[in-house]
Amino acid sequence: SVPLAFLGGIGAASRQGVLIKGSNFLEALSKTETFVFDKTGTLTEGIFQVKEICPKHMEPEELLELTAYGEAYSSHPIAVSLRDTYGKEIDVSRVEAIKEYSGFGVRAFIDGRQVLIGNSKFMNQQGLFYQPVHEIGTAVHVAVDGEYEGYILIADILREDAKWTIRWMQKHQLEAVILTGDNERVADDVAKQLGIGYVYANLMPEDKVEQVKDFMESQMEEEKLAFVGDGINDAPVLALADIGIAMGGLGADAALEAADVILMEDEPSKIVNAIKISKGTIRAVK
Ligand code: ADP
Ligand code: MG
Numbered sequence: 001s002v003p004l005a006f007l008g009g010i011g012a013a014s015r016q017g018v019l020i021k022g023s024n025f026l027e028a029l030s031k032t033e034t035f036v037f038d039k040t041g042t043l044t045e046g047i048f049q050v051k052e053i054c055p056k057h058m059e060p061e062e063l064l065e066l067t068a069y070g071e072a073y074s075s076h077p078i079a080v081s082l083r084d085t086y087g088k089e090i091d092v093s094r095v096e097a098i099k100e101y102s103g104f105g106v107r108a109f110i111d112g113r114q115v116l117i118g119n120s121k122f123m124n125q126q127g128l129f130y131q132p133v134h135e136i137g138t139a140v141h142v143a144v145d146g147e148y149e150g151y152i153l154i155a156d157i158l159r160e161d162a163k164w165t166i167r168w169m170q171k172h173q174l175e176a177v178i179l180t181g182d183n184e185r186v187a188d189d190v191a192k193q194l195g196i197g198y199v200y201a202n203l204m205p206e207d208k209v210e211q212v213k214d215f216m217e218s219q220m221e222e223e224k225l226a227f228v229g230d231g232i233n234d235a236p237v238l239a240l241a242d243i244g245i246a247m248g249g250l251g252a253d254a255a256l257e258a259a260d261v262i263l264m265e266d267e268p269s270k271i272v273n274a275i276k277i278s279k280g281t282i283r284a285v286k
Contacts, residue, residue, distance in 0.1 A: 009281030018274040019248070019262040028243050029261070030278040032224040035169060035271070036212060039180035039190055041230030042247060043162045043268065046077035048154035050085050051137050055150040063150055066142060070108040070117045073098050076232050078140060079106070081154060102233045103181045103204040105140070116143045119183070121202070123148070136185045155186075158193060161269035166194045168272050177215070179208045181233070205233045212237050228271065231255025245271060 006023035013020050020026050037043050053060035068086035071079035072095050083090065098108040104125065105118015116126055123130040123141050130148055133139040137155040141148070166176050177198040180187045187201035200211060216225050227234075227241035235258040238244030246259035249266040256262055263270040 003285050005281050005284045008284075009277050013274050013277045016270065016273045016277070017264040017267075018270050018277075019264060020274065021260050021262075025243055025260040026278045026281055028224045029226070029274060030282040031222060032174070032226045032243060032275070034175045034177065034215060034219065034223070034225045036177045036179055036215065036225060036227045036241070037268075038208075038227075038229035038234055039178055039182060039187060040156065041077045041232060041266075042228055043159060043178065043190060043194065044156040045159055046081075046156060046230060048078060048081035048138070048156050050082075050152060051135070051155050052153040053150075054131070054153070056131075056148060058149065063142060063152065066110060066115055066144070066149070067117050067140060067152060069095050069110045070098070070106050070115045070142075072108070074100055074106055076100070077156075077230070078138070078154065082140070082152070113145050117141070136189050138182055138186055158190065159266070159268060161267050163194055165268040165272060166196060168269075170195070172275075174275075179203055179211055179237075181205070181208075205236065208234070208237045209240055212240055216240075216242070226261075226271075228268065229255065230266075231259070234258075 006026055009026050010020050040046055053063055055063040064086050067082045069090055071082050072090050072092055094111050096109040098106060100106050104122035108115050117140060120130055128143050128148055130141045133153060135153060137153045139151045139153050141151045143149055169176050176196050178191055178196055179200050181203050184201040187199050191199035212227055219225060224242040226243040226245055227237050228245040229238055230247045235254040238246055238255055239258040243261060244259040245261040246255045247266040248262045248264045
């Protein structure tokens with residue numbers, strides 16, 4: 001049977017905005033020494049500002065419109081941000097056959113033309129030449145009917161409580177790691193701002209799974225690992241980790257299902273509350 005203290009702990013956590021799906025996860029959290037973070041939407045807000053629009057042939061507004069249309073149905077933070085920046089109603093009758101390639105981007109048919117929108121890896125994979133971008137930021141490249149049309153440079157900001165959360169973890173001998181599908185320059189910049197030494201960039205969703213598997217194989221039996229993600233493309237790794245922690249506000253349904261712990265507000269510092277409660281509960285049970 002489950003000691004009452006565990007139920008008390010789960011209740012206390014829920015009053016602080018942390019949903020813990022079982023007493024086993026409360027116990028595991030008290031033994032977690034490694035916190036692996038997704039970057040976009042987890043450590044950062046996932047609200048991208050457009051820094052630059054660099055079309056090859058068309059007007060900037062036209063390039064932005066194409067991306068907003070191509071991203072019409074995606075729930076990726078990049079897609080939501082581009083639609084918000086575009087700001088106008090999207091006439092979905094102009095858009096057909098959208099396909100999302102997680103970790104890459106999207107393909108859509110807009111007014112009958114094939115539009116590819118995504119990162120440099122996506123352009124490479126599709127055999128398209130693209131313009132290398134040297135500024136810090138995430139370049140969203142666009143190609144229409146096999147021709148490169150330029151890019152939109154976007155950038156995100158850190159969540160307000162991210163720095164404090166990481167500092168607290170480090171003070172308590174907990175390791176923080178970043179895994180991201182974004183490029184190295186952005187990843188390194190975020191890691192540097194947060195004082196995180198372990199950062200892995202350019203990862204496909206399946207690479208994140210492999211990386212977490214490696215970490216888990218090298219840890220001691222009694223050590224636990226948590227993965228913290230916003231849920232977009234993260235369901236497999238949330239399920240694999242000893243504890244999957246999802247940001248509840250942004251989280252996709254699949255991720256909320258796969259997660260063991262849900263932060264009802266999108267605030268990484270809520271993890272600190274949960275850790276404190278878990279350690280307190282374990283002390284009370286012993
Ligand atoms: P992360 O959450 O770590 O940034 P993702 O796997 O969600 O990782 O995305 C990795 C990269 O893939 C993004 O930085 C972006 O370059 C590209 N990407 C993914 N989805 C989209 C999309 N809908 N539109 C444009 N680019 C995308
Ligand atoms: Mg993500």
